[in-house]
Structure formats: C-alpha cells, structure tokens
Amino acid sequence: MTGIGLWNIARDTPNESAVVDPDGRIVTYGELAAEADRIGGGLQALGLVPGDTVAMLLPNGADLLAVEFATLETGLYSVPLNWHLTATEIAYILRDSGAKAFVAHERFAETAVAAAAEAGVPALxxxxxxxxxxxxxxxxxxxxxxxxxxxxxxxxGTSGRPKGVRRPLTGSDPYAVPPVSLWFFGLFKLKPFDGHVHLCCSPLYHTAVMNFAVISLQFGHPVVVMDRWDPHEMLRLIERHRVTHSHMVPTQFRRLLALPEKVRTGYDLSSMRVMIHGAAPCPQEVKRRMLDWWGPVVVEYYAASEGGGTLITAADWLVRPGSVGRAWPGSRVRVLDPDGDEAPAGRPGTVYLQMGEATFEYLGDEEKTKQSWRGRMFTVGDIGYLDDDGYLFLCDRKSDVIITGGVNVYPAEIEGELAAHPAVADVAVFGIPHEEWGEEIKAVVEPAPGVTAGSELSVELLAFLSGRLAKFKLPRSIDYTDELPRDPNGKLYKRLLRDPYWAGRQRAI
Structure with a gap:
C-alpha cells in the first residue's frame, strides 16, 4: 500500500492527481513534489537555512502549494500574504517576519514591487x-x-497591527506525516485515501484553509482549488469532482442559501461526507437551514490559529443550538472570570484553550504573547461560557463587547437575531459613544437583494427584534451599506465601521 505523505505518494503513484487548478489544469503528485524539491533546493542555494522566512503573495493554486511544500521540507517558515492588503501593510509583514525571500504573482505586481522596495527583501x-x-x-x-x-x-489585524503566530520548529522528518495531522483529520472521520476529494474554496493565506489543503494532499486526497469563491460554481465543482469534504465559513453559507431554489436543488451533492465550518460565529437560523439542506454532514469547530479548540456534530448542535462544542481530544477549554478563577457554568468569562504541550509566540511582541498566556493556556480574547456538560457557547470578542449603562451587551447575539430576518443579507453591531450611557448600540445592515433600505425597514427590523431581545439590547440606530467589510474567509473588519465614531476618544474595552 502507498504510504501517506506528498513525497511518498509521488514516489509510488506519481501520476495520481494532486491539485486541480482553478483553470482546470491537473497537477500530479509527481509534478507537485518535483516543483517543491526544485524550489526548496533553490532557496537553500540562495543561503536560506532552517528558521529563515519565505513570504508568498500568490493566488490559490498549485504554484502556492509548491512553494508551501518547499518550505515544509527545508525547515523554513512560510508566510502566505493576504493579497487584499496594501503595499505598506505587506511591507510591514515582510519586515516584521524577516523575510529572506518574497514570491509574488504577476496579478499583484504593482503591490509586490512597492512592498518589496519599501521592505528591502534580499531575494525576489x-x-x-x-x-x-x-x-x-x-x-x-x-x-x-x-x-x-x-x-x-x-x-x-482586526485590531492593531497583525502579528505572526510562530511555533518552534520540530526538527522532524518532513516526509513523515505528523501524528497531529492524523489526529486532526480523524476528528472529522477523514482517513487517508478512501476516495476523498477536498474542495479548497477560501484563500490559502488563512491558517485553517492552508492546513486543510496541505493535510488533504498528505493523505492522498486530491485538492480542487477555487480562485475566487462563487456559490453556483462551488455546487458545480462538488458534483463534477465528487467532492467529499471542504471547509467553509458562515458568510458562504448565507450566499449559498441565497441562490434560487432551482439552482440549489439542481446539483448532485451526495458525495459530500463532511462540510466543516468555523472561523466566525454562525447565526442559528443560517445553520438550521444548512442542516435542512445538507443534512448531518455539517460539522462545526471553534479554534484559533494559535491552537486548541472544540467540535460539535450536527446531531449535538440540534440538541444544544448555538454551541460550538466540547474540547476535542487532547485539548482543554476553561472559562475564567476577571480574577482568573473558574467561572460557574452558564456565566460568561474569558475563554482559554490548551493543546497538549504546544506553544507559540507572537513574533516581535513579547507583551502580547505574555498577556495571551495563563500557565499552559492561552486566550485570543473571546468571551463565552460552558454549560454543565462542558459545551462551549461563545458570546463575543472581548474587544467587541458593548458596555452601555454599565451592562455588558454582546453584539454577536444581536447580529444572530437580525440575520434571521429575510431582509438582512449581512449585519454588524457595535458600540458608539454616548455621553450618558458610555456606549449605545449601532447596527449596520447589508440588505438582501431587492430589499429597499430606509426608515421603513428600520422600523420593521426593530419590531422583529423586540420580540426576541430585551429592550436594552435593541440597536438605537440602524445604518445601511451595500457591502460589509469582510475578507474572503468571512472575517468582519468591524473596526473599519466602529473606529470613525471613536476618533479622539478612548473606549472602556
């Protein structure tokens, strides 16, 4: 039997499909491994040594994956760059990471040239x-x-400048698949080979997206890559390639559900074994509709780039709607109050995670690293609570909590309720200054297609909320926008909406 791992599969079955590029080109395991070897050897010839960094400004595709595997076999740190960033923002990451080499695609030429000139990277x-x-x-x-x-x-970088999450290098054999990969995919019942096909439908500069693609390739699962996500095209690709698993975010769920009924029911999706979602809170109404459509294959997890997490199956979620699950094996979840004591079941506090003995640092930010750790556990600033059975429910990010009249209000709760209204395509809720209360609640709504924004819609939405939320949680005003500032992986840049209101002021959070 063929051993797992990119290079082992390439040796034993070099002609097996590894990557289906966005243009339909098929790259075999033999070709992908040879490209990784060529690039890895070239980087070594330039003088790069284990611990050095390579930055990549590349679109989704086999080129990016070849560079990624080249770094994985030569002891280098890889930094995939968000191609939505400006040249100045990319230059900051190039400098901060100490990148010794920078690989860019001609699609981003103007930005790459400006960033490289500003950062002074040695090899381009x-x-x-x-x-x-x-x-x-x-x-x-x-x-x-x-x-x-x-x-x-x-x-x-949803608040402040981004920081690199860097783990110590293991010194292990790159041709042997790490046991943690077998364990992680095992959480979702994903075995090596077994007829699996992975669909990569989000940018590979995100941690989870890259990890799912890399591990899939290591497991002998061909990876079908989308360049720019489109809901209709996704359904077509699932049917065409008999896709068995993918990784999505709630924003993509919303857009799939917005497709006409004829389109949504026009494709054979029976090959899907597990549709994994995370990265952002999923409104309960959206999750229910996906479960009604796709069935029990929808599995949710909560985790951070930094490590550790929880998981919940469809069946468990229906019993505990809104939960993100229990700590997965080998991980630990605690909720602590402001004094660092264990919060009672049902009482919100700061969520801390632990994954075995794993550790990390925020590159170049000793203080941020120190503040994130409490013993062997770390936090990314999420607020949540555990129920009596250890299931985690998230409330919001600490930095997003609204304090109005001395009472904590969690925007995610309001957003989840507003998202259930058919006139709402997307929504963001945040606090703005108020002289008497400290903060008041502001909602920004992206109307669904064909819906007219305005005062009449605001009255309708507030009436809808009044039957679902306490009065003190209702937005005091609603604004409208054509599109909320989200990245392609669904992360909302709420600060872009909130910060103008706080210019020259200091928030309590």
Missing amino acids: FAVGEVPGFQSLAKLGGPLGERTSGALMVYTS
Whole structure:
C-alpha cells in the first residue's frame, strides 16, 4: 500500500492527481513534489537555512502549494500574504517576519514591487512577469538538509497591527506525516485515501484553509482549488469532482442559501461526507437551514490559529443550538472570570484553550504573547461560557463587547437575531459613544437583494427584534451599506465601521 505523505505518494503513484487548478489544469503528485524539491533546493542555494522566512503573495493554486511544500521540507517558515492588503501593510509583514525571500504573482505586481522596495527583501521571485523580480521557474538547485518547516500566519489585524503566530520548529522528518495531522483529520472521520476529494474554496493565506489543503494532499486526497469563491460554481465543482469534504465559513453559507431554489436543488451533492465550518460565529437560523439542506454532514469547530479548540456534530448542535462544542481530544477549554478563577457554568468569562504541550509566540511582541498566556493556556480574547456538560457557547470578542449603562451587551447575539430576518443579507453591531450611557448600540445592515433600505425597514427590523431581545439590547440606530467589510474567509473588519465614531476618544474595552 502507498504510504501517506506528498513525497511518498509521488514516489509510488506519481501520476495520481494532486491539485486541480482553478483553470482546470491537473497537477500530479509527481509534478507537485518535483516543483517543491526544485524550489526548496533553490532557496537553500540562495543561503536560506532552517528558521529563515519565505513570504508568498500568490493566488490559490498549485504554484502556492509548491512553494508551501518547499518550505515544509527545508525547515523554513512560510508566510502566505493576504493579497487584499496594501503595499505598506505587506511591507510591514515582510519586515516584521524577516523575510529572506518574497514570491509574488504577476496579478499583484504593482503591490509586490512597492512592498518589496519599501521592505528591502534580499531575494525576489515571480510567477509571471513582475518588474525587478526573477522568474520562479529559474529558481533551482539540489536539495540539501531536509527538515520540517512551519506555517507562520499573521493574525488578521482586526485590531492593531497583525502579528505572526510562530511555533518552534520540530526538527522532524518532513516526509513523515505528523501524528497531529492524523489526529486532526480523524476528528472529522477523514482517513487517508478512501476516495476523498477536498474542495479548497477560501484563500490559502488563512491558517485553517492552508492546513486543510496541505493535510488533504498528505493523505492522498486530491485538492480542487477555487480562485475566487462563487456559490453556483462551488455546487458545480462538488458534483463534477465528487467532492467529499471542504471547509467553509458562515458568510458562504448565507450566499449559498441565497441562490434560487432551482439552482440549489439542481446539483448532485451526495458525495459530500463532511462540510466543516468555523472561523466566525454562525447565526442559528443560517445553520438550521444548512442542516435542512445538507443534512448531518455539517460539522462545526471553534479554534484559533494559535491552537486548541472544540467540535460539535450536527446531531449535538440540534440538541444544544448555538454551541460550538466540547474540547476535542487532547485539548482543554476553561472559562475564567476577571480574577482568573473558574467561572460557574452558564456565566460568561474569558475563554482559554490548551493543546497538549504546544506553544507559540507572537513574533516581535513579547507583551502580547505574555498577556495571551495563563500557565499552559492561552486566550485570543473571546468571551463565552460552558454549560454543565462542558459545551462551549461563545458570546463575543472581548474587544467587541458593548458596555452601555454599565451592562455588558454582546453584539454577536444581536447580529444572530437580525440575520434571521429575510431582509438582512449581512449585519454588524457595535458600540458608539454616548455621553450618558458610555456606549449605545449601532447596527449596520447589508440588505438582501431587492430589499429597499430606509426608515421603513428600520422600523420593521426593530419590531422583529423586540420580540426576541430585551429592550436594552435593541440597536438605537440602524445604518445601511451595500457591502460589509469582510475578507474572503468571512472575517468582519468591524473596526473599519466602529473606529470613525471613536476618533479622539478612548473606549472602556
């Protein structure tokens, strides 16, 4: 039987499909492994050594995955860059990460050139034509030392400047699949080979998206890659390639559900074995509709780039709607009050996670690293509570909690209720200054297609909420927008909406 791991599969069955690129081109295991070896050897020939960093400004596809595997077999840290960032923002990450090499795609040439000039990266390589960059196709050399590298993703920067989440290198054999990969996919009942096909439908610069694609390839699961996500195209690809598993976010659920009934029911989705979702809170109404449509294959998890997490099956969620599950095996979840004591069941506090003996640091930010840890457990600032059976329910991010009249209000709760209204396509709730109460509640709504925004809609939405939420939780005003500022993985940049109201003021949070 063929062993698992990219290079083992490439050795034994080199002609097996590994990646289906967005343009339909099929890259085999043999081709992908050879590209990774060529690039890895070339980086070593440039003088890069284990612990050095390679940054990538590349769209989804086999080119990005080849560079990723090149770093994974040469002991390098890889930093996949969000291509929505400005040149100045990318330059900051290039400098902060200490990138020794920068690989960019010609699609992002203007941004790449400006960022590279500002950051002064020693070695520049391009897929396609980028002024001042050498062709990645010409990079090569014999592979020297083989040792495992690691992914170093920068936090999204929803508040403050992003920081790289860096774990110690293990020094392990890169051709052996780490046991943690077998364990992690086992949580979702995903076995090596077994006829699996993975659909990558979000940008690979996100931690979970990259991990699911890399582990799928290591397991012999061909990866079908989408460049820009489209709900109709996703359904077509599932049917065409008999996709068995994917990783999605609630924003994508919403857009799938918004498709005409004829489109949604026009494809054979019976190949799907598990549709994994996380990364953002999922409104209960959205989750119920997905379960009604897709059935028990919808599985939710809660985790952070930093490690640790929870999982809940469809059956368990229907018993405990709104929960993100119990700690997965090997992980630990605690909820602590402001004094650092265990919060009683049902009482919100700061959520702390632990994953075995795993550790990490925020690169270049000792204080942020220190504040995130309490003993062997860390927090990313989420507020939540545990029920009597250890199931976790999230309330909100600590930085998003609204304090109005001395009372804590969780925007996520209000957003979840508003999202259930058919006139609402998307929504954000946050606090704005109020002289007497400290903060008042503001909602910004993206109306559903064909819905007219305005005072009449506001009256309708507030009446809808009044039967679902206490009066003190109701928004005091509702604004409307054509599109909320979300990244392609569904993360909402709420600060872009909130910060203008707080210019020159200091929030209590």
